[in-house]
Structures are given as C-alpha cells and as structure tokens.
Amino acid sequence: MDRLLIEGGVPLSGEARVSGAKNATLPILCAALLTEEPLTVTNVPHLRDVTTMLNLLAQMGVAISMDEQLGVELVAARIASPVAPYELVRTMRASVLVLGPLIARCGEARVSLPGGCAIGLRPVDQHLKGLQALGATISIEHGYMLARAKRLRSAHICMDLVTVTGTENLMMAAALADGTTVLENAAREPEVVDLANCLNAMGAKVQGAGSDIITIEGVTRLHGARYRAMADRIETGTFLAAAAATGGSITLRDVRPDILDAVLDKLREAGAHVTSGPDWIALEANGALNAVNVRTAPYPAFPTDMQAQFVALNSVARGTALVTETVFENRFMHVQELKRLGADIEVEGNTAVVKGVGHLDGASVMATDLRASASLVLGGLIARGTTTVDRVYHLDRGYERIEEKLSRLGARIRRAR
Ligand code: EPU
Numbered sequence: 159m160d161r162l163l164i165e166g167g168v169p170l171s172g173e174a175r176v177s178g179a180k181n182a183t184l185p186i187l188c189a190a191l192l193t194e195e196p197l198t199v200t201n202v203p204h205l206r207d208v209t210t211m212l213n214l215l216a217q218m219g220v221a222i223s224m225d226e227q228l229g230v231e232l233v234a235a236r237i238a239s240p241v242a243p244y245e246l247v248r249t250m251r252a253s254v255l256v257l258g259p260l261i262a263r264c265g266e267a268r269v270s271l272p273g274g275c276a277i278g279l280r281p282v283d284q285h286l287k288g289l290q291a292l293g294a295t296i297s298i299e300h301g302y303m304l305a306r307a308k309r310l311r312s313a314h315i316c317m318d319l320v321t322v323t324g325t326e327n328l329m330m331a332a333a334l335a336d337g338t339t340v341l342e343n344a345a346r347e348p349e350v351v352d353l354a355n356c357l358n359a360m361g362a363k364v365q366g367a368g369s370d371i372i373t374i375e376g377v378t379r380l381h382g383a384r385y386r387a388m389a390d391r392i393e394t395g396t397f398l399a400a401a402a403a404t405g406g407s408i409t410l411r412d413v414r415p416d417i418l419d420a421v422l423d424k425l426r427e428a429g430a431h432v433t434s435g436p437d438w439i440a441l442e443a444n445g446a447l448n449a450v451n452v453r454t455a456p457y458p459a460f461p462t463d464m465q466a467q468f469v470a471l472n473s474v475a476r477g478t479a480l481v482t483e484t485v486f487e488n489r490f491m492h493v494q495e496l497k498r499l500g501a502d503i504e505v506e507g508n509t510a511v512v513k514g515v516g517h518l519d520g521a522s523v524m525a526t527d528l529r530a531s532a533s534l535v536l537g538g539l540i541a542r543g544t545t546t547v548d549r550v551y552h553l554d555r556g557y558e559r560i561e562e563k564l565s566r567l568g569a570r571i572r573r574a575r
Contacts (some may be wrong), residue, residue: 159549160550160574161573162535162574163572163574164538164570166545167404169405169407170397170539170568170569171567172408173408174566178388180203181252181390182353182388183201184255185326187208187232189259189353191260192330192380196231198382202387205556207250211250212230218239219237219239220234240266247272254272254323255330256269258329262331267304268302277486278487285321285328292313310334312335315342317341318343322349329374333357334380335374338373340371341374344367345457346458348414352388356385360381363376393558394418394439395467397410400539402447403443406441407440408440415434419458421464422439424460427448428471446475451479451482455484455485465529470496470501474514474516474540482510487508493510519543522548523538523548525547527552528555531547532557535553535560535571
C-alpha cells in the first residue's frame with residue numbers, strides 16, 4: 159500500500175494549476191446516461207473516484223473513449239444493464255448518482271444501498287422521497303434499491319434537508335419527466351450549478367440552480383454536448399491552506415475565486431494576504447497565523463470538505479479556535495492522528511477545540527477518509543522532521559497527483575510503497 163513521506167518545515171512557493179472538480183465531474187459523467195448521443199466532458203481530473211465511475215458506466219454498456227484534447231467521450235446508445243452493484247457502490251457513494259438518470263432513461267434501476275461510511279451514516283432517504291414524488295415505485299430488496307417508473311411525472315418537492323447529490327439526482331431525473339418540477343430547499347453548491355449548466359447544454363430546461371429553488375421543465379429527449387467541468391474549489395482551498403500554514407507564497411491558476419468567499423475570508427482572518435483575478439488566486443503568509451473559528455454548513459457557508467484542513471492550520475496558529483462540524487456527524491477522524499504530530503485538540507460534541515502549539519513534530523499517521531488525509535498532509539508539511547502518511551489511496555480518490563503538485567511548490571514529499 160502506498161505511503162507519502164513528507165519532510166516538513168518548507169514554506170510552499172511558486173505556481174500550480176488546479177484540476178477539474180471531482181464533485182462536479184462525477185454527476186456530469188452520470189448525465190451521459192440521459193441521452194443516446196455522445197457527451198464529451200473536458201477538464202476531467204485523473205482520480206480514483208472518476209475511474210470507478212467510468213467503470214460503473216462501462217459496465218452498464220456506456221461506450222467510453224478519450225479524444226485528442228483529452229476529453230472523455232461517453233456514448234450511452236443503449237443501456238444494457240441499469241444496475242450499480244454493491245462492489246462498486248461500496249467503494250464510492252457517489253455511485254448513487256446513477257439512480258435518477260437510469261429511472262428517467264430506462265424506466266428501471268437496481269442500485270445497491272450505499273451503507274454507512276467513515277464520516278457518518280449518510281442515508282439516501284431524500285433521494286428516494288423525491289424519486290417517489292416523481293412517480294417512481296421503490297422497494298429495497300437484498301440491499302438493493304429497485305426503482306421503476308414507466309414515465310416520470312413532474313412534482314413539487316420540498317427536501318427535508320440540503321443534500322448535494324440528492325439535488326443532483328432529482329434534477330437529472332426531472333430533466334426527462336413529464337411537466338415542470340420544482341425542487342425547494344435545493345443545494346446551492348457550485349457543483350449543482352455546473353451539472354445544471356451541462357444538462358442545459360444537452361437541451362434540458364433547468365432554471366434557478368445556485369438558489370434554493372430549482373425549476374426543471376421536463377423535455378422528451380436530451381442531445382449530446384461537449385462540456386468543461388469547473389475547477390475544484392476544495393483542491394484550491396487545500397493548497398491555499400497548506401501555503402498559509404507553512405508561511406508560504408503561492409499562485410493557483412485555472413481556479414474560480416468567485417465561489418470561495420467563505421474559505422478566502424477565513425484565510426484572510428488568519429492573517430494571510432490573499433489576492434485574486436478572474437481565474438487565479440495568490441496567497442502570501444508571513445509568520446504565525448491567528449486562530450480562526452470555523453463552522454461548516456451548506457454553500458455558501460464554510461464547506462465541510464475544508465474542515466479537516468482548517469483543524470490542521472489552526473493547530474499551529476496563535477490562540478484557540480473552535481471548529482464546528484454541522485454537516486456530517488463523524489468527521490473528526492483526523493484529530494487523533496494530528497494529535498500524534500503534537501497538536502493540542504479536544505473534540506466536544508460536534509466541535510473541535512484547537513489550541514495552537516508552537517510546532518508539530520513528524521510521526522507516522524494513518525489516513526481514514528479523503529479530507530482527513532488532506533489534513534494529515536498539511537500536518538506533515540508543517541511538522542519538523544519526517545511524517546509518513548499511510549493509506550494514501552484515500553487521497554488518490556480526490557486529489558490529482560498531490561505529491562507532484564506539492565513537490566513543484568517546493569515541498570519535500572514523495573510516494574513510497
Ligand atoms: N442526508 C440525509 N439524507 C439524504 C441525503 C443526505 O440525511 O437523503 C444527510 C447526510 O447524511 C449529511 C447531509 O445530509 O449529513 C449532507 O449530505 P449530502 O447529501 O449533501 O452529501 P453528499 O451529496 O453525499 C456531497 C459531496 C461530499 C460533500 C457533501 C457536502 C459528492 C460526490 N460528494 O456528498 O464530498 O462533503 O456533498 O458538501 O458531491 C468529499 O469530496 O470528500 C465529500 C465527502
């Protein structure tokens with residue numbers, strides 16, 4: 159199993175390019191199921207979760223190829239088997255995103271229930287409630303969700319809570335339903351907007367994405383399109399936090415500063431100097447940062463996917479920070495590992511109380527989930543001496559060649575087996 163070896167204490171400096179967004183690309187790839195014509199997606203990040211999704215789609219009969227500009231072309235001319243097996247859903251919960259498109263296109267779907275995961279229970283009740291409102295009958299048999307509908311019909315759906323993939327699943331299903339569907343209390347995440355833009359490029363009529371009310375006028379068919387996935391705001395935030403925590407100075411290219419306000423504001427509050435242009439962000443940090451309180455919540459508030467990185471950043475800041483997680487119930491797995499590096503953190507309920515210490519010391523730590531792993535890499539970059547991060551496969555799910563990008567920014571980091 160791969161490990162990362164990090165010699166900490168080097169301020170990051172230089173320029174890096176940010177990849178396409180994992181959480182935008184995954185639903186967009188599923189949108190290919192909605193049409194028999196080719197959907198070509200560009201700016202697709204090279205990640206394990208993307209490979210898993212492509213394997214899942216290929217298994218259903220989607221033809222997948224790469225064009226000369228590295229666009230991924232998907233052709234779902236015929237869907238041979240509308241099934242998402244347990245073996246794949248177990249490794250990647252986002253597989254549940256095939257449910258909505260499959261019912262809309264094939265009138266049936268058999269998708270494994272995802273089960274719990276490292277960061278929380280993560281039920282899919284809102285996905286199912288919405289699909290039932292659209293006219294699907296759903297039963298649970300042998301751990302699978304079996305969904306059927308001759309033709310979906312529009313509905314007015316008020317979601318009980320804000321769910322990103324839930325909103326995306328329903329948007330895709332409603333795109334081919336009879337009549338106009340309204341989704342209330344919809345997720346406002348930029349990745350939802352990116353999916354809506356892709357669907358509209360395919361001939362769908364989605365309005366209001368980015369607000370909490372999305373209106374989808376169903377059409378009888380969608381056509382092919384070429385679509386560029388947005389930049390990854392969490393990769394962007396992770397690199398900025400790493401630069402800030404190491405007292406570095408970096409510029410990130412191909413980014414979307416307009417969707418990162420909550421994170422950039424916190425970095426400024428911590429004492430970093432942040433500037434940006436249309437598609438770049440520069441950060442400069444000198445000396446120790448100030449502790450910053452963080453409270454996660456759905457967009458546009460501070461993202462849960464940046465919480466672990468800010469626990470690491472606060473661990474060497476001046477003062478005490480309260481980091482509160484409100485989206486997932488068990489997303490503090492990184493705390494025990496950061497403590498092995500010498501961080502002073504106590505978890506009280508859904509809040510981590512992080513007391514800044516003078517420095518961290520390298521140690522062996524173990525990654526438990528994607529963003530927890532990112533915070534351990536940050537810890538390693540900050541710490542004196544060598545840090546070994548085990549189980550790097552978690553990082554490979556969501557960060558494209560992280561060690562290469564960090565090396566180019568001056569970090570002493572390498573992968574070992
Ligand atoms: N929830 C329910 N019922 C549902 C759906 C969600 O109770 O039917 C709960 C969840 O258990 C959670 C909360 O609602 O407590 C929010 O979950 P959400 O459904 O929004 O999460 P998700 O769609 O499964 C996506 C991202 C996550 C990101 C969250 C929150 C993708 C593929 N995944 O997950 O990304 O943390 O939204 O922003 O888009 C990551 O990239 O590391 C990651 C975990």
